[in-house]
Amino acid sequence: MGRDILRNIQKDFLVEFRSRFALNVSASFAAIVTIAISLTAGGVPFPVPVQSILLWIVIFFSAMNGLSHIFVREEDQATALFLRISVSVDSIFISKFIFNQVFMVIILAVVTPLFLFFLQVQVQHVAYFIFSIMAGGFSIAAATTILAAMVAKAGGKGSLFTIISFPILLPVLWISISSTSAALSTPPPTGGNLLFLLAFSGFISVISFLLFRFVWLDD
Amino acid sequence: MKVIPTALKSVYLLVPVAIIMAFLWAPPAQVLGDASRILYFHVPLAWVSILAFIVAGIFSIAYLVDKKHTFTGLDEKAYNSAALGLAFTILTVIAGSIWAKISWGVFWNWDPRETSIVIILLIYIAYFSIQGAMASSENRGMVGSAYLILAMVTLPFFAFLVPRIYPSLHPDPIINADRKIFLDDQMRSTLAVAIVSFTMLYCYILHIMNRMMKLKKHIEEIYHDAD
Numbered sequence: 112m113g114r115d116i117l118r119n120i121q122k123d124f125l126v127e128f129r130s131r132f133a134l135n136v137s138a139s140f141a142a143i144v145t146i147a148i149s150l151t152a153g154g155v156p157f158p159v160p161v162q163s164i165l166l167w168i169v170i171f172f173s174a175m176n177g178l179s180h181i182f183v184r185e186e187d188q189a190t191a192l193f194l195r196i197s198v199s200v201d202s203i204f205i206s207k208f209i210f211n212q213v214f215m216v217i218i219l220a221v222v223t224p225l226f227l228f229f230l231q232v233q234v235q236h237v238a239y240f241i242f243s244i245m246a247g248g249f250s251i252a253a254a255t256t257i258l259a260a261m262v263a264k265a266g267g268k269g270s271l272f273t274i275i276s277f278p279i280l281l282p283v284l285w286i287s288i289s290s291t292s293a294a295l296s297t298p299p300p301t302g303g304n305l306l307f308l309l310a311f312s313g314f315i316s317v318i319s320f321l322l323f324r325f326v327w328l329d330d
Numbered sequence: 331m332k333v334i335p336t337a338l339k340s341v342y343l344l345v346p347v348a349i350i351m352a353f354l355w356a357p358p359a360q361v362l363g364d365a366s367r368i369l370y371f372h373v374p375l376a377w378v379s380i381l382a383f384i385v386a387g388i389f390s391i392a393y394l395v396d397k398k399h400t401f402t403g404l405d406e407k408a409y410n411s412a413a414l415g416l417a418f419t420i421l422t423v424i425a426g427s428i429w430a431k432i433s434w435g436v437f438w439n440w441d442p443r444e445t446s447i448v449i450i451l452l453i454y455i456a457y458f459s460i461q462g463a464m465a466s467s468e469n470r471g472m473v474g475s476a477y478l479i480l481a482m483v484t485l486p487f488f489a490f491l492v493p494r495i496y497p498s499l500h501p502d503p504i505i506n507a508d509r510k511i512f513l514d515d516q517m518r519s520t521l522a523v524a525i526v527s528f529t530m531l532y533c534y535i536l537h538i539m540n541r542m543m544k545l546k547k548h549i550e551e552i553y554h555d556a557d
Contacts, residue, residue, distance in 0.1 A: 257480065261473050265463035274459045278452040279480060282487040311487060318483050322476040325394050329469060 115198050119206035123181060127210075133184075134217060137177035141222040144169050149229035156231045163291040166226050167284055170248065172273070173218050178255045179272040181207050181214070182263035191263070195328065204323040208256045208316070215252035219244055232295065240294035246308035247287030253312040254279050257319035260326045283311060338534040344527035348374075348520070356520040365432045370520055372425040374528035376447060379422050382415030382532060383450055387482035390475035403543060405471030408478060409461065410539040414532055416454040422447055449488055453481040 127133060148165055157165065185191040194203060223244055226232065234240045255276055262272045286304050293300035352370035359366030389408035396404060426444060427437040438444065460477055464470040513521065 257476070261460060261477060264467065264469055264473050265460055271459055271463055275456040275477065278449060278456050279484055281449060281452075282484065314487075315480075315484070318480060322394075322479060325472045326469075326476050 112199065112202050115202035116206045116209070119194075119198060119202060120209055123206065123210045124213075126184070127180075127214075133177035133180035133214070137173045137218050138221045140176050141169055141173040141218065142225055144172070145222070145225045145229050152230070154231070159295045160288075160292050162230060162232050162295060163288045165230070166223070166232075166291060167247070167288050169226060170219065170222050170244075171251070171280070171284060173222055174215060174248075174251050174255065175273045175276060177214060177218065178211055178252065179259040179262045181210055181256075182259045186263045186266070200324040200327055201320070203327065204256070204320055207259075208253070208319075211252040211256050211259070212249065215248045216245075219248045234295060235297055236294045236300060239300050240291065242305055243287060243290040243294050243308075246305050246312070247283060247290070250283040250287075250308050250312045250315070251280060253319070254283065254315045257323055257326060260323065264326060279315075283308065286311075335537065338530060338537055341527065341530040341534045344523065344530055348524040348527040351520040351523055356517050357514070359517075362433060365429070368425055368429045368432075369517075370524040372422065372429055373521060374525045375418050375422040375425055376443075377525055378528050378532045379415055379419040379447065379450060381529065382411050382418060382536075383453070383482070385536075386411040386415060387478050390478040390482075393471060393475045394479070403540070403547070405475055406543050407536075407540055408475060410536055410543065412454055412457055412478070414536055414539070416451070416458065418532070419447060419451045419454060423451065446488060453478075457481070 148169075156162075182191075185194055227234070255272075258272065258276050258279065261275065265271060286307050290300065290304035290308070293304070348370065352367050356367065356370065358364045359369075386408040389404050389411060392401065393404035393408065426447065430439065430441075430444070431437045457474060457477055461470060461474050464473060467473075
């Protein structure tokens with residue numbers, strides 16, 4: 112199983128970084144939206160809560176542009192059937208889950224510095240800010256792995272991924288916005304929000320793992 | 331076999347009784363006056379919205395667990411329950427916003443309970459979006475059921491979160507922490523009858539929808555056999 116997971120991750124990275132389609136789309140989207148916000152604001156800094164909300168809106172939609180690609184590509188290129196018969200369901204889920212987590216880290220690494228640079232964001236608690244961004248990103252990637260498989264099964268249609276992800280990710284977005292606001296404000300933040308995000312990620316990952324076989328395998 | 335349909339037919343009596351009690355028998359509330367009568371429709375509608383969601387979730391779990399397909403049409407029953415839930419949720423939002431306008435002067439203000447019902451509405455919309463996108467797919471039932479279960483298990487996180495994010499303007503719960511009931515006996519019994527009648531209405535319509543689904547399948551089988 113371990114070897115299957117590693118092989119699958121390696122394959123996914125090779126295929127993705129050969130075309131860099133999902134990465135290019137997500138990064139370009141993040142850059143365009145961030146620059147558009149900064150340009151329309153005319154260089155005027157936003158209040159802290161607005162900065163956190165905007166940051167997470169950019170992260171959410173950038174992620175929505177790329178995270179479903181991992182499964183949609185398998186269906187588009189007609190490799191899903193081969194994957195189904197050659198690799199166990201659990202290995203596929205774990206490998207795609209890990210790929211999405213790495214992909215999310217890359218998106219965060221692109222979006223966050225851009226946002227800090229263009230919107231003149233002053234981070235008061237750097238370590239807490241990094242943990243908040245990472246924990247929020249981890250939760251988004253954890254929840255969207257199975258949702259990406261569902262969208263792929265539905266033919267990867269347009270904005271379906273965003274529509275089905277939003278209700279599930281709402282708690283993550285709320286808490287991430289709250290913890291990012293805390294990191295940008297002067298009073299020292301508490302760790303409750305980060306714990307919530309980690310608990311949510313763990314819970315949704317386990318449920319997704321259990322449900323994945325019903326989504327992935329044909330009836 | 332006839333026990334359930336006969337019991338469900340009580341809806342023909344219960345709903346008119348609930349309407350008469352709400353408009354003619356229950357006294358108006360002290361502050362809101364006759365406008366408070368919307369309580370007897372809004373609360374049962376909200377209750378049925380959540381009940382339909384839970385029933386759809388249970389049917390979905392049963393559908394995924396029942397690998398040998400011992401029970402037929404569980405996914406379609408979940409779909410029917412969700413369809414009813416969506417209708418009741420929209421009615422809850424409409425009734426709630428009318429009440430909010432009368433009580434608070436605005437149609438919408440992201441009160442925790444308003445937020446919760448909108449989240450359920452979004453989940454229903456997402457569920458039907460998946461179902462619509464997979465209309466011709468054999469895996470529609472599996473994927474739809476998995477989504478409903480996933481959405482259902484995240485609800486406790488909302489229950490924990492929403493009250494911490496939005497301050498509530500809603501009236502105190504009918505039964506509060508002191509276990510005291512704020513409604514008088516007439517109002518309380520009207521609300522109870524309304525909740526029971528709306529629940530029976532939901533069960534009745536669900537039963538009809540499920541029967542229609544069964545008949546449709548039966549007709550399709552006859553049609554295919556004839557071919």
